[in-house]
Amino acid sequence: MADNDAPATLPQAGEPGTFAVDVGQATSKPTYRADQSGAPPKLRVSNLSVTYIDRKGNRTEAVRDVSFDILDKPDSGEIVVFLGPSGCGKSTILKAVAGLLPPTKGEVLIDGELVTDVGRDRGMVFQAYTSFGWLTVRENVEYGLKLKGMPKSERRKISDSILKSVGLADFADRYPKDLSGGMKQRVAIARTLVNNPRVVLMDEPFGALDPQTRWGMQSLLLEVSRAENNTILFVTHDVSEAVYLADTIYVLSQRPAQILHRIHVPAFPVRDIALKSAPEFRAVEKQLLDLIYAPANS
Numbered sequence: 001m002a003d004n005d006a007p008a009t010l011p012q013a014g015e016p017g018t019f020a021v022d023v024g025q026a027t028s029k030p031t032y033r034a035d036q037s038g039a040p041p042k043l044r045v046s047n048l049s050v051t052y053i054d055r056k057g058n059r060t061e062a063v064r065d066v067s068f069d070i071l072d073k074p075d076s077g078e079i080v081v082f083l084g085p086s087g088c089g090k091s092t093i094l095k096a097v098a099g100l101l102p103p104t105k106g107e108v109l110i111d112g113e114l115v116t117d118v119g120r121d122r123g124m125v126f127q128a129y130t131s132f133g134w135l136t137v138r139e140n141v142e143y144g145l146k147l148k149g150m151p152k153s154e155r156r157k158i159s160d161s162i163l164k165s166v167g168l169a170d171f172a173d174r175y176p177k178d179l180s181g182g183m184k185q186r187v188a189i190a191r192t193l194v195n196n197p198r199v200v201l202m203d204e205p206f207g208a209l210d211p212q213t214r215w216g217m218q219s220l221l222l223e224v225s226r227a228e229n230n231t232i233l234f235v236t237h238d239v240s241e242a243v244y245l246a247d248t249i250y251v252l253s254q255r256p257a258q259i260l261h262r263i264h265v266p267a268f269p270v271r272d273i274a275l276k277s278a279p280e281f282r283a284v285e286k287q288l289l290d291l292i293y294a295p296a297n298s
């Protein structure tokens, strides 16, 4: 349900019983406005605007006045999905949250602290494959754990387990150049998740995967978020993926990215592959598609 239309009694995302989704009428104007009058929560993005200026002085406004809060839910993981068309500014938002890109205007706060640089509390899986070419798959995955000074035997146990989960157990001693694009991306995912950052930033991480592997990785992500209680900010332009993974979806406009709607996804009792063909899942997908693709009424 679009937030500002929500009746006061509607349960919050993730609470048992949250089942009503009524995304309201399509509009190309923002219907969502974050209320940021309270103390900053776990993550606050406030009036974020980013304009790129290239060497010739050409300006590209990528993000305009984006504000959202993500609360700390210590007893439950949360997956927040940004859904928007190609080139709208999704990666730019994630990079600003990661501390890789200074905002032109606005700010990013983690636990009330201004983000000015990258930090171990945030881990990012980039849209392009980013494994270290000179390290084996296992060494890539263990890299962050080694930096933390974890003993070899412990590292090995953890990397064995995550490599199995992402289907790369047989490739532990190979180098990234020997892997396909999708496999490299799975190395990057494993390398980020293994460090268990409180905020995981994932930029279309499953784009290069075949449907079956993609479903497996989506299930893995749901398991990780449940087990580790971390917050996952996940970017996609796949509506079905958004509904399957998300507790909350932010629908973004065409560039410059603005938040058009914030949608609570029902707390489906079980999220498994069968859910994807269930009528209640299809209904949410359809409402979301109608919202995105119906001709704008204003």
Ligand SMILES: Nc1ncnc2c1ncn2[C@@H]1O[C@H](COP(=O)(O)OP(=O)(O)OP(=O)(O)O)[C@@H](O)[C@H]1O
Residues within 6 Å of the ligand: 052, 053, 054, 060, 061, 062, 084, 085, 086, 087, 088, 089, 090, 091, 092, 093, 127, 237, 255
């Ligand atoms: N380093 C840069 N310098 C100049 N312009 C940039 C730069 N990075 C991105 N842009 C521009 O900013 C806009 C938003 O880019 P961004 O990568 O955030 O989009 P996106 O929503 O992630 O797209 P996609 O879904 O295709 O990955 C685009 O018009 C892009 O050309």
Ligand SMILES: [Mg+2]
Residues within 6 Å of the ligand: 090, 091, 092, 127, 203
């Ligand atoms: Mg992108």
